[in-house]
Amino acid sequence: MSGPELITLGCRLNAAESEAMRGLAAGQDDLVIVNSCAVTGEAVRQARKAIRAAAKRRPDARIVVTGCAAQIDPGMFAAMPEVSAVVGNREKREAGTFALAQPHPFVPSEVEGQDAGATIGAGPSTALGTNGHGDVAPPSPFALSEVEVRDASEALEACPSTSLRTNGVWPKGSEKIRVSDILSATDTAPHLAAGFGTRARAFVEVQTGCDHRCTFCIIPFARGPSRSVPAGGVIERIRALVADGYKEIVLTGVDTTSYGPDLPGRQTLGALVERILTLVPDLPRLRLSSLDSIEIDDHLFDLLTQEPRLQPHLHLSLQAGDDMVLKRMKRRHSRAQAVKMVERLKRARPEIAIGADLIAGFPTETEAQALNTLALLGDCDIVLGHVFPYSARTGTSAAKMPQHDAATIRARAARLRDAAEARRSAWLHRLVGTEQSVLVERLDGRGHAGNYAPIRLASGAAPWGADTNAVRRGDVVAMHVTHVEDGMLVGDVI
Secondary structure (H helix, E strand, O other): OOOOEEEEOOOHHHHHHHHHHHHHOOOOOOEEEEEEOOOOHHHHHHHHHHHHHHHHHOOOOEEEEEEHHHHHOHHHHHOOOOOOEEEOOOHHHOHHHHHOOOOOOOOOOOHHHOOOOOOOOOEEOOOOOOOOEEOOOOOOOOOOOOOOOOOHHHOOEEEEOOOOOOOOEEEEOOOOEEOOOHHHOOOOOOOOOOOOOOOOOEEEEOEEOOOOOOOOOOOHHHHOOOEEOOHHHHHHHHHHHHHOOOOEEEEEOOOHHHOOOOOOOOOOHHHHHHHHHHHOOOOOEEEEOOEOHHHOOHHHHHHHHHOOOEOOEEEEEEEOOOHHHHHHHOOOOOHHHHHHHHHHHHHHOOOOEEEEEEEEOOOOOOHHHHHHHHHHHHHOOEEEEEEEEOOOOOOOHHHHOOOOOHHHHHHHHHHHHHHHHHHHHHHHHHOOOOEEEEEEOOOOOEEEEOOOOEEEEOOOOEOOOOOOOOOEOOOEEEEEEEEEEOOEEEEEEO
16 A cells, blocks of 8 residues: 555545545555545444544554544544544644654444444445445545534543533543634635546535524535635646646635635636636536535536536535525525526537436425425436435534434435436436546546536546547546446446
8 A cells, every 4th residue: 555545525625625634644654544525424323434444444544634623523533542633624634733643553343333343334424425324434436425422531620622512522532532623713715625546537625614504504614604715726736636637627625615705805706717718728628516506606507508618417405495494504695596597508508418416305394395495306407416414413503403203304315316316316327328528537438528427438448648549547538338337337438
């Protein structure tokens, strides 16, 4: 092995930051970095499970836990005997952070009553692209997306933290914890990854943090206030990645459409996108990560619908399809506004594929309101729906509302997920016979079309950079879709 092992859970921003950490910790072969997610309680449980599995598989390795779950509740992870250090979302940007982590002898953890040797199996996940099901592992190139038991014996010396579990303090059991107050963060430096390992597309962080306070969301307390990366740094990074052979760049952030107000001048996401397309003419494909539909201004709308290098795929943070639920979530859009935006997008560029995050079983949600969200799949022509069962997060307003029982949440999530999958399947079958521009991402020929439809080249692919006339991983090729197989398009190079 060369360099640290990265185990990444959650969003595309985490994927980008993991590759940055791979560079910061280069040469540390004895290191495992678990980059955690806190979007649901299940995500936290999966992080703990991944830690225990890594410790059993590599008992002599140093295990450093970072990411949003580590930022929110560092003491919980520090209490795990498998963990060498817990690092906050600011500290993980610093190269020296990982060198300081000292090894701890592996002692099986009994927290949560699970076998430390449990392997990482298929189960609910927060990885976008798995629709709520998937393995805990470094996220696949095809991934684009409840038990939290604390060890009371760790209630030791307290010091300031942003942990919401302990009213602003975390238990200090040792120097294992390096987590600062993220809510005071003002830095805007991007995570500059040297490369993206086995990935064929590269993720570039343009923004982090969030100034909104959706009632269900814990992430602002893990990421801090919204901060934007200056356009010059973003463009410089993209130029370097294109020079290294990357043909698709994904702009990512916590609240990507909030890009710019904290920078000098009148900066916007649309202005950034236009500058990238103008100043990096050799970039074939640019893609945007999750957007807030209410923040798509006219400039960005025109680019999304008129610029061919901007890929025809949008993932929208919709969350619900009922106005009362949206109000209780403190979302800033109405159902009608979301539907109108999608109608405008599809009218101007019919091939755009719409993805969306949707929450099932939000507190106080009635059956009629749940059905309104179900109907939103059709009203917004959602073909890439990512369904999340509601998960109460301590410290959020929604956690104080009247809760549904677990069976109701599971049933509504399953119904919504089944409907989303049916729409996805029908969409894929409608693409049979069409021509698609495809980024080939794996040696077995799998990749994604511009609209983010999964597709496989029947003949497979050669390694990146191989001296061959055959299709190589990382190439962008035109393909004719012949059929659908196992939930994926299959085709031949034209």
